[in-house]
Amino acid sequence: MNNYLNSIIKRDPAARDKISIILTYPGVKSVFFHHIAHKIWSYKFFLIARIISQFSRFLTGIEIHPGAKIGKNLFIDHGMGVVIGESSEIGDDVTLYHGVTLGGISPAEQSENQRNSKRHPTLMNNVIVGSSAQVLGPITIGKCARIGANTVVLKDVPAHATMVGNPAKNISTNTDSSFKPYGVRDINDNK
Numbered sequence: 001m002n003n004y005l006n007s008i009i010k011r012d013p014a015a016r017d018k019i020s021i022i023l024t025y026p027g028v029k030s031v032f033f034h035h036i037a038h039k040i041w042s043y044k045f046f047l048i049a050r051i052i053s054q055f056s057r058f059l060t061g062i063e064i065h066p067g068a069k070i071g072k073n074l075f076i077d078h079g080m081g082v083v084i085g086e087s088s089e090i091g092d093d094v095t096l097y098h099g100v101t102l103g104g105i106s107p108a109e110q111s112e113n114q115r116n117s118k119r120h121p122t123l124m125n126n127v128i129v130g131s132s133a134q135v136l137g138p139i140t141i142g143k144c145a146r147i148g149a150n151t152v153v154l155k156d157v158p159a160h161a162t163m164v165g166n167p168a169k170n171i172s173t174n175t176d177s178s179f180k181p182y183g184v185r186d187i188n189d190n191k
Contacts (some may be wrong), residue, residue, distance in 0.1 A: 011077075122139070135153045141156075
């Protein structure tokens with residue numbers, strides 16, 4: 001827990017102290033409830049797991065399907081409106097901003113054929129997804145990739161890429177893996 005809270009302090013300049021993160025950050029609460037729901041899901045108590053995830057959604061405004069696989073130190077900043085689908089896989093030290101969807105591309109079409117299949121994205125380690133970005137389908141977002149706000153991603157993204165627009169276009173490839181929110185360079189980089 002201490003490492004998780006420190007990872008948030010490192011990525012959020014508004015984080016003042018650990019107790020305020022625990023008490024006031026909806027992303028922290030949603031990740032906590034997800035760990036419980038996911039464990040119950042893994043024992044095939046699907047209804048109970050879904051009830052826990054829906055309770056968490058009610059409290060936080062963040063919907064994480066209990067079947068989603070989440071690595072360590074997921075930081076959901078602000079969080080309202082985030083949706084993480086059932087077959088999503090999220091690596092370590094990933095940051096998601098409010099309104100992000102990790103979803104399927106045709107959830108209402110041929111539902112029976114999609115059941116028990118990989119329908120949602122995989123985010124590798126250190127990925128950042130900007131607010132209201134839509135990452136859709138069984139695609140892979142490479143490590144340290146940055147997805148800009150409101151970007152729509154329907155195809156695999158290479159490691160270290162910065163994607164923006166609709167449809168998403170790679171505007172930069174940078175092997176610097178330091179945290180850069182929304183894929184924006186440090187203002188001091190322009191000197």
